[in-house]
Amino acid sequence: MDARSYDPPDRPMKPAHERFAALPANAANWCAVWRRNYLVWRKLALASMFGNLADPMIYLFGLGFGLGLMVGRVDGVSYIAFLAAGTVASSVMMSASFESMYSGFSRMHVQRTWEAIMHTPLTLGDIVLGEIVWSASKSVLSGVAILLVAGALGYAQFPSTLVVLPVIALAGLAFASLAMIVTALAPSYDFFMFYQTLALTPMLLLSGVFFPVSQLPAAARFATELLPLTHAVDLIRPAMLGRPIDDAALHVAVLVFYSIVPFLISAVLLRRRMMR
């Protein structure tokens, strides 16, 4: 079969409906996608929660008590109290990212669930938004569970810790949106290893989760200011320790930026992938 060549007509600008096909059609459609994921999760909730919590708990107690013996007090509190906020923030990051990547990829590529939904009145944008909010929801669950454990052990000061709840939700949206870009580009599951190694692990180590960012050289300190996890930690730690939050508006603004811009980028990438 020979391919006949064909010159596409000039299209300096795509018509509006094409640009918007990747955006949510309205404020409610995404709920059906969220609900679908929730109904599946509900079937395996216990196993899923255990998997989500085991890892951060091991870090919290293993490093908190073990390493805590050697390092003594950090920032004026015990090491485990310092680490608790970092564990909340990093578990939100991991849980939102993994849901957007591995589970999102399964639904998009392997099970063709997105394709089925695109045959209904929902748009691709509705699907992407539903998926991101779902990933954020799962990360809220992880973050809150650790918060409760930390609170029960006296490492979270009430009522100031309540501020952490909306911060967790916002950080969940930011990490879910970022990971959705990776999903949009992924040819297979193997691709996610790059993001884990090149983005998630460095963020985990450089954003003030395990030690204060002030320990880093000045240049590195500047770089960490660009990472969303740094800002999540800077909001969550003072709230859990019952201290005033410095530069709260800046931290929130950065997380809002990381929620919205990657969402739009991923929507455009996914339109190219799914709607060509």
Added chain:
Amino acid sequence: MTEAAIEFHRVKKHYGGKVVVDDLSFDVRAGECFGLLGPNGAGKTTTLRMLLGIAAPDAGSIRLCGEPIPARARHARTRVGVVPQFDNLDPDFTVRENLLVFGRYFGLSTGATRALVPSLLEFARLEHKADARVSELSGGMKRRLTLARALVNDPDVLVMDEPTTGLDPQARHLIWERLRSLLSRGKTILLTTHFMEEAERLCDRLCVIEEGRKIAEGAPKELIAAEIGCDVIEAYGADPFALRDELAPLAVRTEISGETLFCYVNDPQAVLARLKQRDDLRYLHRPANLEDVFLRLTGRDMQE
């Protein structure tokens, strides 16, 4: 019922430098079954994707249920049911849950969909499987569940991409029977297929496409009469070229595809008498069908 449910007007689509759909025009009237016929890679699936507003055409215009596509695709899709070529049922849900969740995408409340489920399951002959997991279903059952799912919004138009590909004959016949019953209820069906028998049985009209171009259009019987208009004798088992030299004088026309010689004949008895003398051959005398039309138009087999 002459209002067009689907209009394709001079639609073009290319990927990279390759033209996939080339100046394709056709109309599907409300209430009819229309077939897009062609070998794999002819552009059938791309045509359906453009119809649903999932791929944008490079040129031309499309209307579905009166709505311009892709501008108002999501509005048009409220009145359309889709049976895709590849199974995309939700493996995490039971049969019933698949229907309930899908209703939500059309804005139906769970209660409203729940009320529909018994009739949908009955239609799909899956009453006894309501609580089975999708992985427990046979290929035919999965396809029937996909069909039931496509009916959850009581659509006017059904779009089906190779609805019986990969099914065994029994499962295929059951799907055909179900589609007939939908047509009798006034639904419009657009289907793609590379099965001649499927197209001949179901379609009121069809359009044969090859490499994205329409090469014939009409009612199956009219196309067969116009393009072939006589009986066919197929013979195979020996060198088809030598056989052609022997039989060509007795036939209106001959065609070779693979190891088979096709003789288009007004007087079948003369050819059959010759063939009876040969015990190295197997042969079949039959009326002409759409496969012959395709072979005539392209010189190739439809099924690759």
